[in-house]
Amino acid sequence: MEIVHTISALKVLLSPFKKAKSKVALVPTMGALHKGHRSLIEIAQQQAEIVVCSIFVNPTQFTDPKDLEKYPRPLEHDIKMLEDARCNIVFMPTVKEMYPLFPNIENWHIDLGSAEFLLEGEFRKGHYQGVTQIVKKLFDAVNPAVAFFGQKDFQQVLMIKNMVKFFNLNVEIISCPIIREEDGLAMSSRNIHLSVTDKKNALVLSKALHYVKNHISEINLADVLANAKRMINTTDGVELDYFTIVDGDTLMPITNRITENSVVLVAAKVGKTRLIDNMLLA
Ligand code: AMP
Numbered sequence: 001m002e003i004v005h006t007i008s009a010l011k012v013l014l015s016p017f018k019k020a021k022s023k024v025a026l027v028p029t030m031g032a033l034h035k036g037h038r039s040l041i042e043i044a045q046q047q048a049e050i051v052v053c054s055i056f057v058n059p060t061q062f063t064d065p066k067d068l069e070k071y072p073r074p075l076e077h078d079i080k081m082l083e084d085a086r087c088n089i090v091f092m093p094t095v096k097e098m099y100p101l102f103p104n105i106e107n108w109h110i111d112l113g114s115a116e117f118l119l120e121g122e123f124r125k126g127h128y129q130g131v132t133q134i135v136k137k138l139f140d141a142v143n144p145a146v147a148f149f150g151q152k153d154f155q156q157v158l159m160i161k162n163m164v165k166f167f168n169l170n171v172e173i174i175s176c177p178i179i180r181e182e183d184g185l186a187m188s189s190r191n192i193h194l195s196v197t198d199k200k201n202a203l204v205l206s207k208a209l210h211y212v213k214n215h216i217s218e219i220n221l222a223d224v225l226a227n228a229k230r231m232i233n234t235t236d237g238v239e240l241d242y243f244t245i246v247d248g249d250t251l252m253p254i255t256n257r258i259t260e261n262s263v264v265l266v267a268a269k270v271g272k273t274r275l276i277d278n279m280l281l282a
Pocket of ligand 1: 028029030031035036037039040148149150151152153176177178179180186187188189
């Protein structure tokens with residue numbers, strides 16, 4: 001496994017594979033890797049010949065500076081995990097490498113469609129501009145044929161697909177299933193901040209999503225939603241931001257009948273940690 005820190009070193013490393021027309025995949029991460037990230041690497045390995053995993057905590061997508069500051073960065077653990085997963089190349093740039101003028105973070109604003117401002121976009125203003133800004137830079141650096149993202153960040157996948165359309169990029173975007181703990185909690189780098197009690201309380205999120213999935217065909221939609229929200233609102237230490245069933249393409253709420261691409265999404269603060277999760281309803 002090769003580890004590189006600069007775009008030029010990365011390009012040198014990739015050039016023979018590009019010449020040989022090998023299929024290159026990119027798995028972008030912010031590190032603090034867990035089995036969810038590992039599953040992306042494994043899926044990428046099945047579909048490409050060379051897998052590049054990037055580790056970069058991107059400052060432009062954080063709306064809360066404290067969140068950026070306390071974001072976990074267990075480097076040795078991450079490298080060991082990627083070695084075990086037989087990742088080919090790790091790209092770990094500095095902030096200056098990705099934003100040469102930092103703390104000036106350059107002008108970036110693209111049209112991601114109206115879904116940018118819904119759900120996470122409402123709670124984390126500008127978040128998806130920051131996400132697409134760094135993912136575009138990573139795409140430029142790696143020039144992958146295919147890139148893998150987790151369905152865990154449902155809206156993020158949609159925004160990246162919209163960014164790909166905006167620039168007419170030649171990269172395939174693949175959404176990979178959510179990996180969960182045995183008890184149902186969606187794996188997340190942020191789970192490290194959960195206390196034992198928080199972890200117990202957080203289970204209500206996946207339980208409420210399962211409740212919706214299991215009951216949506218029996219009871220009417222408004223009642224299912226109300227019951228699921230009640231489950232969350234009556235759990236100590238959990239503060240709901242949203243719990244909603246939407247169309248997976250527009251993110252607009254579904255009001256009567258669910259469709260093939262309906263998805264139920266939740267965001268909540270558990271203790272001091274904000275968690276998101278979702279489940280496809282088809
Ligand atoms: P992050 O490091 O949190 O930016 O995540 C990097 C990638 O891993 C993103 O595409 C996430 O959606 C994905 N990811 C995070 N958690 C999970 C999970 N539990 N299951 C599958 N993919 C995940």
